[in-house]
Amino acid sequence: MIVILRPARSTDAGATGEILHGFALEHDWMPELHSRAETIAFCGRMIDQDWVTVAETDDSVVGFLALNQCEVHSLYLAPKARGRGIGQRLLDHAKSMRSELSLFAFQSNHRACRFYESNGFSEVARSDGAGNDEHLPDIKYVWKRSEAVDG
Numbered sequence: 001m002i003v004i005l006r007p008a009r010s011t012d013a014g015a016t017g018e019i020l021h022g023f024a025l026e027h028d029w030m031p032e033l034h035s036r037a038e039t040i041a042f043c044g045r046m047i048d049q050d051w052v053t054v055a056e057t058d059d060s061v062v063g064f065l066a067l068n069q070c071e072v073h074s075l076y077l078a079p080k081a082r083g084r085g086i087g088q089r090l091l092d093h094a095k096s097m098r099s100e101l102s103l104f105a106f107q108s109n110h111r112a113c114r115f116y117e118s119n120g121f122s123e124v125a126r127s128d129g130a131g132n133d134e135h136l137p138d139i140k141y142v143w144k145r146s147e148a149v150d151g
Contacts, residue, residue, distance in 0.1 A: 007054075070098050
């Protein structure tokens with residue numbers, strides 16, 4: 001599968017919204033707070049703000065990363081794209097543009113937590129979820145680029 005990374009276009013709102021909405025539907029611990037149409041509109045707003053990079057194959061968008069300044073706001077992949085290194089490529093792309101990144105992951109999303117920890121992110125805080133829309137306990141992670149040491 002050949003995958004290219006590119007800045008999202010307004011026409012990608014449907015595909016990114018489907019991926020994001022699908023994630024809520026496939027995990028029983030994740031509440032479905034928004035309709036498919038609301039989720040697509042939300043993705044459209046992130047795209048309009050130039051936050052989104054998509055991963056695209058010959059036939060479709062299979063994942064995306066939304067980066068707001070130094071915060072990874074969203075990183076989601078279609079089920080068929082998971083476990084193929086696409087999330088890694090999206091995250092590496094974000095790391096190449098910043099010297100520090102932060103993000104929140106739901107504590108119940110064990111796969112995401114392992115992924116971020118294996119990519120050098122350190123846990124800096126936990127919450128009971130009172131501060132997020134889903135009211136799910138989360139973890140704040142931070143990654144900082146290692147500086148080369150003269151010696």
